[in-house]
Amino acid sequence: MLKQYVVDAFADKLFEGNPAAICVMQTWADDKLMQLIAMENNLSETAFTVKEGEHYKLRWFTPGGEIDLCGHATLATAFVLMNYVDKNMTKVHFQTLSGELIVTKTDDFYELDFPRFQLQQADITEQMTQVIGFKPVEAWLGRDLICVLEHEEQISKVKIDLENAKKLPGLLLHVSAKSSQYDCISRSFAPKLGVIEDPVCGSGHCHIAPLWSEKLKKSKLVARQASSRGGTLHCSVDKLRVKLAGKAILYSVAELQLPSF
Structure with missing residues (x-):
């Protein structure tokens, strides 16, 4: 046993x-x-x-x-x-x-x-828009793909096309936006790994936290995962590491x- x-x-x-x-x-x-x-x-x-x-x-x-x-x-x-x-x-x-x-x-x-995952900006494609249901304003690629949306209200409304999501680059797919209550808000999807939605993704925030750290010019962030369960991550970012x-x-x-x- x-x-x-x-x-x-x-x-x-x-x-x-x-x-x-x-x-x-x-x-x-x-x-x-x-x-x-x-x-x-x-x-x-x-x-x-x-x-x-x-x-x-x-x-x-x-x-x-x-x-x-x-x-x-x-x-x-x-x-x-x-x-x-x-x-x-x-x-x-x-x-x-x-x-x-x-x-x-x-x-x-x-x-x-x-x-910390290093990110490269990626081209926004029609396939990304079709998979997410909203056109990203930015896309970034490390191990995973991050699609940045214009409004935080869009995050909860995302309904992923799971089969076509498997064709996108990156191991996981994250959608993220700036938040009024937190520093950033996100959701994470992993259909390539047999997981529809990851309720709170720590490794994903090794992408997400550095991205918003650069955007907001802050080394310490409070990030919210907006899945149905929800979860809060207190993040600290430097050049090589991320603390969660x-x-x-x-x-x-x-x-x-x-x-x-």
Whole structure:
């Protein structure tokens, strides 16, 4: 049997933010099994972690495959380790496909130290407009594609053409706008990974926060993910890194009935 936690990350209360499943293991399971668990959970991310020496190695699986960086599942994993594995821990170093990631706990907040994606401005295409339903005023490309919309009210009205979204450049698609209540507001979609909409996307804000940091001439931002669940990210941006801070809440603990465990 394998214990699995489900945690709402970047959430101030239960049923907000982005849920992630977390499996803390003694040894690594087969990649195929981890993928099957992620598919069975059908959450945007299932994270698997194993302690190796003084650090933890961390991997993230979507229903559509392994991914190189995930913010909310990293926060959720740190939350589980600090509250249910080692309650004296206030900082954890993760070894990942994106290098070393550090999460630090301060009171109820968990701050992630992540790499910053470098963005290049892209041409606005008719295909982008068709996929989003609104014509972007700007488009930017890093690992993901960001389409900037003119008005924040448009963000909640976006209805993605999922099949055609798979033809756009970038791994994920983010739509974003300047916000009156927050610094920026966004939504994130990942049909290429089997995820229709990511409720709160940490790695996406390694694109979104630097973009709005440059636009607003601010190094510290409060960003709102405007999914149906919603979530708030406190962002700090420098030339190479992005720090994302938020809260997390435990939803469930289960035992997976796996013969090898």
